Amino acid sequence: MYKYDQYDQAMVDARVAEFRDQVRRRIEGRITEDQFKPLRLQNGLYLQLHAYMLRVAVPYSTLSSAQMHALADIADKYDRGYGHFTTRQNIQYNWIKLEDTPDILADLAKVEMHAIQTSGNCIRNISSDHYAGATADELIDPRPYAELLRQWSSFHPEFLALPRKFKICVIASEADRAAMKLHDIGIRIVKNDSGEIGAAFYVGGGMGRTPMIAPCINPFVPLDQLVTYCEACLRVYNRYGRRDNKYKARIKILVHELGAAEYTRQVEEEFAHLQTQDIEPPLAELERISTYFAPPAFETGLSEEIDRSDPDFALWxxxxxxxxxxxxxxxxxxxxxxVGGIPGDASAEQMHLIADLTKQYSFDECRVTHTQNIVLPHVKKADLHALWTALEAAGLGAANLDRVGDIIACPGLDYCSLANARSIPVAQKISERLSPRSAELGELKVKISGCINACGHHHAGHIGVLGVDKKGVENYQLLLGGSEADDTSLGKITGPGFDEAGIVDAVEKATEVYLAQRTDGERFLDTYRRIGINPFKEALYG
Amino acid sequence: MADLLRFRDDEPVDHPAVTVDAYLEQSNAAAVRIEPGDDARALIPHLDGLRLVEINFPAFTDGRGYSAARILREAGYTGEMRAVGDVLVDQLSAMRRCGFDAFEPDKPFDEEEAKAALATWPQVYQTAADGRAPIWKLRHG
Structure with missing residues (x-):
């Protein structure tokens, strides 16, 4: 794992001091709320329905046990004893007091963490593959590149007042487990025909009210030009991204309106200029960072056997x-x-336990997934039963990865000031209704957003649910056929929406169509893609 | 002019800045004002005659002026680069990094707050227009 040196630590400490002073000036009335808002947002602090919410960055999804313990301590000390892991691989606390935030940020800085640029119109936390460094299908560990970009994007003086938020994702395998093409910039580390490593740039993807899959604007940017190329992409966006309408301000709209070819031309022109400006760190810096991500000392000669005599364990x-x-x-x-829980929530006790298990069984490293789960990336098969036993005892043993119960849901109207409808109760009811059929339904990704901003990734769900406000009543639209994986696709709305009870019935009906129509080995998504939306519509509205 | 915070030793230009369009039509003025929608690069052929570039921030949330400033510094402009308009003390450190060396905010800064804001960063992560060596350079020489 990356370790801060004196410089990284000094920068984070300076940020804490800066924000402490800004909070003081706000409380003293020396700056207005309008002036303070971008400052607090760029320190992760939102004002939600009931309280302030603090979003803490988990860079490229990786945490140590000490960091997870610290997150648990914050939940206990400053919140109500729990935290919420998000679809951007971050953690949010929902009941925060403004005057506590400088101290929370100081606590985070002690374990090399921060909330820098986790919201606001700036470059956000860089996300990555949650199996990085563990999966056999990656070309190389993508996280050093993400860390290089974390440093470049932190406090970048030119890009602190962008037209809108800006999300970057870095992966290094053909399989996409991080929804890379649904980011403002998606980077895939690739090898070219000469065997050199570089970066393919996908720019202008996103969800929200206008979902778009990012086009590839450059299939191979050499590694010693990565930062410069990002800077060129951002500068063109900062200068020409729309600022007249916040709903058209994301880079996806710029790329769409200019056309990918024209946007690319402008980026290449800016890139040629910026290459003369000495902004690229030397490859030695990438090598320095990479040493921190060297594989742990895996034992050799281990058994592949797993004792499957306990059926619950075997299922897990x-x-x-x-x-x-x-x-x-x-x-x-x-x-x-x-089953029936709040997706992504973990209590302080659970976080402490996960931290202990991280240390004991996974080389002191865990990951946050964009599907709101936690990964222990490196566990010996021989340790699995002990691990599962500890998880089961803490209510963390649900065997439902990528199954119907593994629902993504945003905080929705229970917390969020932007939401039109509640997401959590819908997730709970779908989970309760359909989890008993989990095995039969197989891989089925259900994603729920409480408004059009799509934090719950409803566009990318095999089954998506979008909460809307219909004349003051919560109403839910059903979408089918989305995917955030390598076969990225956007879901289609089936037709008129449903009330809260109706949407749960509708999701169940969609699964019945699948079960009736599937052929051997087909997932829900495969059946949908083969038969199209009409059989589902007939079942729902016929 | 009383509220001008300036980090230069030369005499300020004593006449008002003209718009970019006016400047490009008849470029005998020494001062030009860039609005957020203007293309700063249009001025690059004329930098020799310029002594003051004002970059206007009608709203502090519109960051186009940061790019405009860096672009002109990257093109070799060494005259005064002044941020005017809705310029707040909490933007000072980033603006300095982008090449601004004078500030004429709608609402004057508190002197102590401005001093503190300018001292925010012990080091910096990026190359920008202020000549500071980025951290990667300190690490690798």
């Missing part, structure tokens, strides 16, 4: 572990989706 192994590049190891997914 089958659903919640994924293959690892090292023999005798797996990556184990801790589901934060107990």
């Amino acid at each position: 192994v089958d659903t919640n572990t994924v293959p690892h590049k090292a023999p005798g190891y797996v990556s184990a997914v801790i589901s934060l989706k107990p």
